Amino acid sequence: MSPSLLLTFLCGLLFIAGEAAQVAAESGGVDDKEVLLELKRFLVANNKVNRGGYEAWQESGQSPCLWRGVGCNRGGRVASLNLTCSTISGPAFGNFSRLSALTSLDLSDNSIIGALPASDLNQCHSLVHLNISHNLITGSLNVSGLTKLRVLDVSANRLEGGVAVNFPAICANLTLLHLSTNNFTGNITNMLEGCTRLEYVDLSSNNFDGELLPDIARFRKFSVAENNLSGTVPWTMFPDGCKLQSLDLSANQLVGSFPDSIAKCTNLTYLSLWGNNFAGMVPAGIGKLASLDALVLGKNRFDRQIPQELTNCMSLQFLDISRNMFGGDVQEIFGNFMSLKYLVLHHNNYTGGIVASGVLRLPLLARLDLSFNEFTSDLPQEVADMKSLKYLTLADNNFSGRIPPEYGRLAELQALDLSNNTLSGGIPASIGNLTSLLWLILAGNQLSGEIPPEIGYCTSLLWLNLADNQLTGNIPPEMAEIGRNPGPTFAKNRNDTSVFIGSNECQVMRRWIPASYRPFNFINSVLTDPRTKKDSVMTGGNCRNIWDRILKGYIIVPMCTSSLSVGSLPGYVQLSRNMLSGEIPPRIGTMQNIGLLFLDGNSFTGQLPRDIGRLPLVELNISRNNISGPIPSEIGEYMCLERMDLSFNNLSDELPTSLFKLTELVLFNVSYNPLISGNISTTGQFGTFDEQSFLGDPLISLDQGEPAGKKQPGEEAPYVTAVERSSIPTAILV
Known part of the structure; x- marks a missing residue:
């Protein structure tokens, strides 16, 4: 065959191949559209009300490449599918493998339940990015057929069992592995040996065991927090060339000394050893980590002598050496960390040295936590000169004397927690100068006198706890202004990129936001490790995210006004x-x-004002006072009211019928109001309340016609119903 004929023949073959490829691509594109429409029908069938962008996918006309969440390659094939935050519930779709060109699948932040369709997923051979995080997926994890994966994120689900079947099968190209916050088990010591390209590993909040992986220094980020790892950390763990930028070993069972060879990880910015059994000297090698931002050493058994070399960490902003039971005075070295913004030293049995240590002179310090120690004497006035201070926690010590009026100079202060000391005297009027204050927690002291009317100037003050003191006088009308406009404070926090959320923030949240207060009772699920029922650290990011949203004023729970949230x-x-x-x-x-109003255990008199019905309350407790007159019918407008305790007062007249509209009510107690009357139906929401809600009320009749209040006031009477007693918030939770 002549060269010209051969060239013509080859060009013809290429043309035919091109035409065939185009036809195949067009055919594949049509098939992809059919699969996506099948997916839409599946999702619509399982999500009757709230639906995501997939609802707008149209059967006719428009190419699926233009649909929301769909991405195509140059050949017009569906290559990526992003359905994150699409309010998807129900089981997972089982035909993704028919999208044969799919390289990226993101189903994160939905409510998908049940097991993964492993047989289908493992046929998605082109997949390089798989994110199914933050769902309710159960069962085991088997994606061993996805040999091209670079990113795998299955965090925050309910997956369980071992994961060894996936390794080294998916290791060849894997760079990011995120398995945190599940119930995975098994020994992980040599699990990732074949994953040579892996850089970012998060195995936290599981039940993995074994010893620490011997080659973690090759990763950039490694977290194995909240597992059951044991053993020591040898010197060889951190060789020359260590690549680590973030290392979190917190809440395991690691023991022994921590090696100075950590100094070889010169790029490290975050190091957490919290909640292990490390002992001996804090490694001096940490002082060579010039880029270190956060150092978390709390809840170990380190020696109280802190190496001077640590002050060479010129970038250090967050330091937590809490729960090491140092005793004695606060070490003077802490006053030399001039770059610090957050210093956490609670639970150390300190007895003095706050001023002498120099920590009150740190120029950038925004948070100081010295709670749960054994400090005595007066509160240090020098605190008033800390111009950058935002969060001051001196709770649960033995401080006495008065609250210094000078604290009113702390213009940036957002949280002041002096609870559970033996402070006396009045609340200083200068508290009104703290216009950025979000929390004022003074409960559990011996404070006396009247609530100063100047507190009304604290227009950011959303959370006020003055319980368990000896305060007298009236509630000043000006107090109604608190919390009226927290927006400016929240705005400042949103613009502050330096906010550190460090270890044990759940403990602070438990004190400042009562976890059993129903608008926040979901916090219980993140404060407690479901495996041990003990306090959890925030390694999974739950507390970090919630805390960040609270400080910035983002919605985490709805407020309720009338029938609207x-x-x-x-x-x-x-x-x-x-x-x-x-x-x-x-x-x-x-x-x-204000969603919670607790006025119980005082000596209030007069009638409940009708205006109280304008509050968007979820909980109301005015028990054990001397309130008289009728229950205002306006209270029945609290459409979100869940708990109401009016017991041990002198209320009278008939129960207003508007109360029967309170469909969310789970606790109702009007016991020992002998002049109150009415017939209580056993149908509807009030049918869930028995005679325990009406003890000592002889004029109340249940549906059966029997008087409700046969028990005499002299007998021991419940403060709330027996079922609900354990869930009522205390004055302050620690």
Whole structure:
């Protein structure tokens, strides 16, 4: 065959091949559209109300490449599918493998349940990116057929069992592996040996065991927090060329000394050893980590002598050496960390040395936590000169004397927790200068005198707890202004990129946001390790994310007004168990950001003001006062009210029928109001309350016609119903 004929023949073959490829691509594109429409029908059938962008996918006309969440390659084939945050519930779709050109699949942040369709997923041979995180997926993890994977994220699900079947099958190209916050088990010591390209590994919050992987220094980020690893960390763990930028070994069972060879990880910015059994000297080699931002050494058994070399960490902003039981005075070395913004030293049995240590002179310090120690004497006035201070926690010590009026100079202060000391005297009027204050927690002291009306200037103050003191006088009407406008403070926090959320933040959250307060009771699920029922650290990111949203004012729970839920953060006012008196001021009804009002255990008199019905309350407790008159019918407008305790007062007249509209009510107690009357139906929501809600109320009749209050006041009477007693918030939770 002549060269010209051969060239013509080859060109013809190429043309035919091109035509065939185009036809195949077009055919594949049509098949892809059919699969996507099948997926849409599947999702619509399982999601009757709330649906994501997939609902707009149209059967006719438009190419699927233009559909929301769909990405195509140059040949017009579906290459990526992003259905994150699409309010998907129900089981997972089982035909993704028919999208034969699919390289990226993201189903994260939905409510997908049940087991993964492993037989289908393992046929997605082109997949390089798989993200199914933050769902409710159960069963085992088997994606061993996905040999091209670079990114695998299955975090925050309910997966369980071993994962060894996936390794080394998926190792060849894997660069990111995120398995955190599941119930995986098994020995991981040599699990990732074949994953030579792996850089980012998060195995935290599982039940993995064994010893620490011997070659973690080759990763950039490695977290194995909240597992059951044991053994020591040898010197050879951190060789020359260590690539680590972030290392989290917290909440395991590691023992022994921690090696100075960590100094070879010169790129390290985050190091957490929290919650192990490390002992001996804090490694001096940490002082060579010039880029270190955060160092978390809490809940170990380190020696109280801190190496001077650590002050060479010129970038260090967050330092936690809490729960090491150092005793004695606060070490003076802490006053030399001039770059520090957050210093956490709670639970160390310190007895003194706050001023002498120099920590109050750190120029950038924004958070100081010295709670749960054994400090005595007066509160240090020098705190007032800390111009950058935002969060001050001196709770659970033995401080005495007065609250220094000088604290009113802390213009940036957002949280002041002095609870559970033996402080006396009055609340200084200068507290009104703290216009950025979000939390004021003074519960559990011996404070006396009246609540200063200047507190009304604290318009950011959403969370106020003055319970268990000896406060007297009336509630000042000006107090209705607290929490009226926290927006400016939240705005400042949103613009502050330096906010560190470090170890044990769940503990602070438990004190400042009562976890059993129903608008926040979901916090219980992230504060407690479901495996051990013990306090959890925030390694899975749950506490970090919730705390960040609270500080920035982002919605985490709805506020309720009448029948509508609107976006806001519910605040609280807790004045329980003081000696307050007088009438409850009608102006209290203007506190539109308050979801919990606790006035129980005081000596309030007069009638409940009708304006109280304007509050967006979820909980109301005015028990054990001297309130008289009728229950305002306006209380029946609290469409989100879940708990109401009016017991041990002098309320009278008939129960307003509007109360029977409170369909969310789970606790109702009007016991020992002998002048209150009415017939209680056993149908509807009030049918869930028995005679325990009406003890000592002889004029109340249940549906059966029997008087409800046969028990005499002299007998031991429940404060709330027996079923609900354990879930009522205390004055302050620790």
